[in-house]
Amino acid sequence: xxxxxxxxxxxxxxxxxxxxxxxxxxxxxxxxxxxxxxxxxxxxxxxxxxxxxxxxxxxxxxxxxxxxxxxxxxxxxxxxxxxxxxxxxxxxxxxxxxxxxxxxxxxxxxxxxxxxxxxxxxxxxxxxxxxxxxxxx
Numbered sequence: 001x002x003x004x005x006x007x008x009x010x011x012x013x014x015x016x017x018x019x020x021x022x023x024x025x026x027x028x029x030x031x032x033x034x035x036x037x038x039x040x041x042x043x044x045x046x047x048x049x050x051x052x053x054x055x056x057x058x059x060x061x062x063x064x065x066x067x068x069x070x071x072x073x074x075x076x077x078x079x080x081x082x083x084x085x086x087x088x089x090x091x092x093x094x095x096x097x098x099x100x101x102x103x104x105x106x107x108x109x110x111x112x113x114x115x116x117x118x119x120x121x122x123x124x125x126x127x128x129x130x131x132x133x134x135x136x137x
Contacts, residue, residue, distance in 0.1 A: 001049040008038060009052045016059050032059055050076040050085045057092065067096050087117040091129050098132075107136050 012035045019028035039056050042048045053073035060066035070093045077085035090113035097106035110133045117126045 001051055002047045005038065005042065005047055005049070005052065009035065009055050012038075013055050013059070020059075032056075035059065048076065050074075050080070050082060050089065054085065054089055054092070057089075063096050063100055067093060067100075070096070083116045083119040084122065087113045087120055087122070087125060087129065090116070091125065091132070094132065098136075103136065107133075110136065 012031050015031045016028060016035070019025075019031060035052070035056055039052045042052065050073045053069055053076060057066045057069035057073060060069055070089050074086065074089045074093070077089055090109040094106040094109040094113065097103070097109065110129060113129045114126075114133060117129055120126070
């Protein structure tokens with residue numbers, strides 16, 4: 001991922017968290033709009049990367065819209081064969097799907113996340129995936 005874009009996305013994520021923690025809707029919306037612009041400006045270019053889309057989905061408040069953005073991030077992760085991103089995105093999708101009552105879809109995403117997580121070093125994510133999977137099976 002382009003370092004400049006990564007720093008921008010990471011910085012915006014921190015600003016979004018700070019705005020959310022302070023219940024500052026105006027700043028949150030402004031930072032969200034900026035993050036969304038980065039995503040759309042880089043879409044289908046050599047600067048496009050799943051991190052920016054996953055981050056956008058993380059801060060999208062409408063659950064169905066967030067799922068659609070995670071789906072886009074997942075497609076981009078699969079295209080570059082990033083097991084870390086695939087696992088993380090599928091886990092996030094599963095949590096949203098559970099909130100929406102889409103238990104079968106959540107189970108499928110968790111099972112796929114577990115498979116891709118076998119190839120990553122993030123043990124904390126593996127534990128979270130397995131824990132949520134155990135509650136569904």
